[in-house]
Amino acid sequence: MASIDEIKKVIVDFATNTKKSKFYFKDMEKAVQKVIPDAKSREIKKAATALINEGTLVYFSTGSSTMYGLKGRGISLETEETGKVE
Amino acid sequence: MSAEGQEKLWETKKYDDVRIYTDEEIWNYTDEDVANYKCKHDIPLLEQLEEGPWPSFVSDIKQEAVHRHKLAEQAPDKLLIPADVCDDLLGQVELSYVEKETHWKHGGIVGVFGYGGGVIGRYSDQQEKFPGIAHFHTLRVNQPASKFYKTDYLRALCDIWEYRGSGLTNMHGSTGDTVLLGTFTEQLEPMFFDLTHDLGVDLGGSGSNLRTPSCCVGKARCEFACYDTQDICYELTMYYQDELHRPAFPYKFKFKFDGCPNCCVASIARSDMSYIGTWKDDIRIDQEAVRAYVAGELKPNAGAFGNRDWGKFDIQKEVIDLCPAKCMEWDGKELKINNKECVRCMHCINVMPRALRIGTDTGCSILFGAKAPILEGAQMSTLVIPFIRVEKPYDEIKAIIERVWDWWMEEGKNRERVGELIQRKGIQEFLKVVGVPAIPQHAKEPRSNPYIFWSEGEVPGGWQRDIKEFRKRHPR
Ligand code: HEM
Ligand code: HEM
Ligand code: SF4
Ligand code: SF4
Numbered sequence: 001m002a003s004i005d006e007i008k009k010v011i012v013d014f015a016t017n018t019k020k021s022k023f024y025f026k027d028m029e030k031a032v033q034k035v036i037p038d039a040k041s042r043e044i045k046k047a048a049t050a051l052i053n054e055g056t057l058v059y060f061s062t063g064s065s066t067m068y069g070l071k072g073r074g075i076s077l078e079t080e081e082t083g084k085v086e
Numbered sequence: 087m088s089a090e091g092q093e094k095l096w097e098t099k100k101y102d103d104v105r106i107y108t109d110e111e112i113w114n115y116t117d118e119d120v121a122n123y124k125c126k127h128d129i130p131l132l133e134q135l136e137e138g139p140w141p142s143f144v145s146d147i148k149q150e151a152v153h154r155h156k157l158a159e160q161a162p163d164k165l166l167i168p169a170d171v172c173d174d175l176l177g178q179v180e181l182s183y184v185e186k187e188t189h190w191k192h193g194g195i196v197g198v199f200g201y202g203g204g205v206i207g208r209y210s211d212q213q214e215k216f217p218g219i220a221h222f223h224t225l226r227v228n229q230p231a232s233k234f235y236k237t238d239y240l241r242a243l244c245d246i247w248e249y250r251g252s253g254l255t256n257m258h259g260s261t262g263d264t265v266l267l268g269t270f271t272e273q274l275e276p277m278f279f280d281l282t283h284d285l286g287v288d289l290g291g292s293g294s295n296l297r298t299p300s301c302c303v304g305k306a307r308c309e310f311a312c313y314d315t316q317d318i319c320y321e322l323t324m325y326y327q328d329e330l331h332r333p334a335f336p337y338k339f340k341f342k343f344d345g346c347p348n349c350c351v352a353s354i355a356r357s358d359m360s361y362i363g364t365w366k367d368d369i370r371i372d373q374e375a376v377r378a379y380v381a382g383e384l385k386p387n388a389g390a391f392g393n394r395d396w397g398k399f400d401i402q403k404e405v406i407d408l409c410p411a412k413c414m415e416w417d418g419k420e421l422k423i424n425n426k427e428c429v430r431c432m433h434c435i436n437v438m439p440r441a442l443r444i445g446t447d448t449g450c451s452i453l454f455g456a457k458a459p460i461l462e463g464a465q466m467s468t469l470v471i472p473f474i475r476v477e478k479p480y481d482e483i484k485a486i487i488e489r490v491w492d493w494w495m496e497e498g499k500n501r502e503r504v505g506e507l508i509q510r511k512g513i514q515e516f517l518k519v520v521g522v523p524a525i526p527q528h529a530k531e532p533r534s535n536p537y538i539f540w541s542e543g544e545v546p547g548g549w550q551r552d553i554k555e556f557r558k559r560h561p562r
Contacts, residue, residue, distance in 0.1 A: 024500040025294070025334045041495050045334040052332075053200055059293070059333070062193035063206035063224070064460075065501055066293030066333035069195070077271070080194050080209065 002036040007047040010035045012056060012070070021074025022060045022067040095286035101238040104284045106164060106245040107157075114156040115149075123152045126170055127177030131184065147172050150253050157248075164249060167218075167270050171252045174218035175268065178210055196223055196271050198278040202333040204289025205274060221271050222252075226290035227264040227281060228323065231316035232303045242285055250277045260356065261340065262300025263290035295333035299323050301343035302350040310435065311345030312363030312448035313476035319343050321480060322487075335491070336498035337460075346444065347432045353456075353467070358504045359487070360453040360467040361476070365445030368425040369434070375441035376401075376421045386437050405434050449475045452486070454516070455505025462506050468513065469527055470520055486520055493519045514539065 014031040032039050048068060051057040060067045136142045151172035158169035178189050194207025206224040213220040247253055252268035259265040269277065281287050290298030299322055304315030322341060342353035346363040353360035378384045379399060385392065386399050406414045413427035414434065435442045452474060453467030474482065494504045508516045517524055542548040
C-alpha cells in the first residue's frame with residue numbers, strides 16, 4: 001500500500017510536468033497508477049484533497065465539469081480576472 | 087452541510103437578528119418607477135421580449151435595477167458590488183443578441199476554500215464596457231428538503247445577497263438548489279461565511295461532483311408518497327458530503343427522489359439515479375367512494391381542471407379506457423383491478439383519490455441514466471431495480487450507490503455521464519455491477535437495448551454443448 005505522501009508526490013510531479021496546465025481527475029489517477037499500480041482512486045482523491053487544502057493544487061470549474069491544476073501554473077486568479085495571460 | 091444543530095436554527099432565529107436593510111430601504115420603489123426606468127444601455131431587443139404574454143426575466147432584472155439605484159442613494163455603504171450590475175447585465179445580454187455571440191468567459195478557479203463545487207466562475211470579456219459584471223459568479227445554495235422555507239430565512243437570504251451580490255436569484259435551478267446570480271470574487275468567502283454562520287445553509291454541488299440532491303414534497307403533504315423522500319434526501323446529502331464538495335467523478339451525478347410515479351421532481355428525466363416510489367400489493371379500493379364519483383357526488387381529480395364544464399364524469403371513458411395496462415373493469419356497481427397487470431401509472435388514483443389509494447407494501451424503483459444532451463442525445467432513466475425497501479439507515483441503497491460510483495469512476499471517460507457509460511458498455515454489464523438478475527422489463531425496448539445474453543450459470547439446469555453431436559446434424 002502506498003502512503004498518502006507518496007501519492008501526493010507523484011501528483012505534484014505530474015501536475016508540474018504534464019503538458020496541459022489543467023487536467024481531469026481521471027488523468028491524474030492514471031498518472032499515479034502508472035507509478036504506484038496499487039493506488040486506489042479513493043486514496044488518490046484523499047491525496048488530491050490534501051493538496052487542495054494545503055494550497056498546492058487548485059480546482060478549475062466550468063460550472064458543469066471540474067479539473068485540477070498546480071497553483072500558479074498557467075492560469076492564475078489575476079490572469080483570469082484581467083484576461084491577460086502570462 | 088451545516089454544523090450540528092444548524093438544522094434547527096430557524097426554529098428560533100428571526101429575520102431581525104440578521105437583517106441588513108430597513109423597511110424603507112426594501113420598499114423603496116413603485117410600479118411607476120419601474121415603468122419609467124431607463125437602462126444605462128440601449129436594450130431594444132431585450133425590451134421586445136417583455137411584449138410577450140409571459141413574465142419576462144428582462145422585467146425582473148429592471149425591477150431589481152431600480153431597487154439598487156435607489157439603494158445607492160439611500161445607503162451606498164450597504165452595496166458591496168456595483169449598484170448598476172443589473173444595467174450592465176442587460177447591456178451585455180443585448181450585445182450578445184445583436185452579435186449572436188456570448189461575452190462570458192467560460193469557467194475559472196474561483197471557489198471557496200476547500201470546495202470544488204457550489205461556485206460557478208464567470209467573467210465578462212467586455213469589462214470596460216460593462217464594469218458592473220466584470221465578475222459575475224453564481225452560487226448554488228443547498229435548498230431545504232422539498233423547499234420548505236420560512237419567510238424569515240428567505241428575507242435574510244435576500245438581504246445578504248443584495249449586500250454582497252447582484253440581488254438576482256433563481257428560485258430554483260433545474261438541479262433544485264437556490265441559485266444566486268452574480269457577484270465578485272472578493273465576496274465569495276464572506277458570502278460563504280454568512281450562509282453557513284448566519285443562515286445555517288451550505289453551498290450545493292456544481293462541476294464533476296454529486297449535485298445537490300432534491301426531492302418531492304413527499305410525506306410532508308402528499309398521501310401518494312410511498313416512502314419518506316425528505317428523509318432519504320437529507321440523509322444522503324449529509325452522508326455524501328465529500329462527493330458533494332470535492333469533485334472526483336468523470337462528470338456530474340444527480341439523485342432525485344419522487345415519492346410515487348407522478349414524478350413531481352421529474353427524477354426520471356433529470357437524474358442519473360432516479361428513486362421512484364412504488365408498491366407491491368394491490369391498489370386499495372373504496373367501492374362506495376367509486377360509486378360516489380360515478381354519481382357526481384365527488385369531484386374527479388379533486389376538483390383540478392374544474393374551470394371548465396367537462397360534462398358528467400364518465401368512469402368508462404375517463405378511467406377504464408385510459409388505463410395503459412387495460413386491467414380495470416367497471417360493471418356499473420363494482421370496480422375491479424387486475425393488479426398483476428397494473429403498471430402503477432397513477433392515472434386512476436389521480437382521478438379518484440378518495441376511492442383509490444396506493445398499496446401498503448411500499449418502497450421504490452431505482453432507475454439510472456437520465457441526462458440532457460452533451461456527448462450523446464438526451465435520455466430518460468432506465469429501470470434497473472424494480473423494487474427495493476427504503477428504510478433507515480438506507481444501507482442497501484448506499485451499497486448500490488457505491489458499486490455504481492466505483493464502476494463509473496473506473497470505466498467512465500472524462501465528461502461521460504453514467505447513462506452514456508451504460509449505453510457504451512451495455513445494460514448487461516451494468517446489471518452485473520449493480521448485482522441484479524436480468525428480467526424481461528430490462529429489455530423492454532428491443533431497438534435501444536436488444537440483447538441479453540445468458541451465461542450457463544444463470545439458466546436453471548445450464549446447458550451442455552457437444553460439438554460432435556452438433557456436427558452430425560449440421561455438417562459444415
Ligand atoms: C454569466 C453567464 C452565465 C453562464 C456562462 C452560465 C452558465 C451556466 C452553467 C454552466 C450552468 C450549470 C449547468 C450544469 O448544471 O451543469 C448554469 C445553470 C443555470 N443558469 Fe446560468 N449562466 C450564466 C448566467 C445566468 C443568468 C444571467 C441566469 C438567469 C438570469 C442563469 C440561470 C441559470 C439557471 C436557472 C441554471 C440552472 C441551474 C440548475 O440547473 O440548477 N444563468 N448556468
Ligand atoms: C435462423 C434464422 C435467422 C437468423 C440467424 C437471423 C439473424 C439475423 C441477424 C443477425 C440480423 C441482424 C440484427 C441486427 O444487427 O440488427 C437479422 C435481422 C433481420 N432479420 Fe433475421 N434471422 C433469421 C431469420 C429471420 C426470419 C425467418 C425473418 C423473417 C421472417 C427475419 C427477418 C429479419 C429482418 C426483417 C431483419 C432486419 C431487422 C432490422 O434491422 O430492422 N430473420 N436477422
Ligand atoms: S411525486 Fe408522488 S408522492 Fe411525491 S409529491 Fe408528487 S404525487 Fe406526491
Ligand atoms: S395505476 Fe394505471 S395501470 Fe394501474 S390500474 Fe390504475 S390506471 Fe391502470
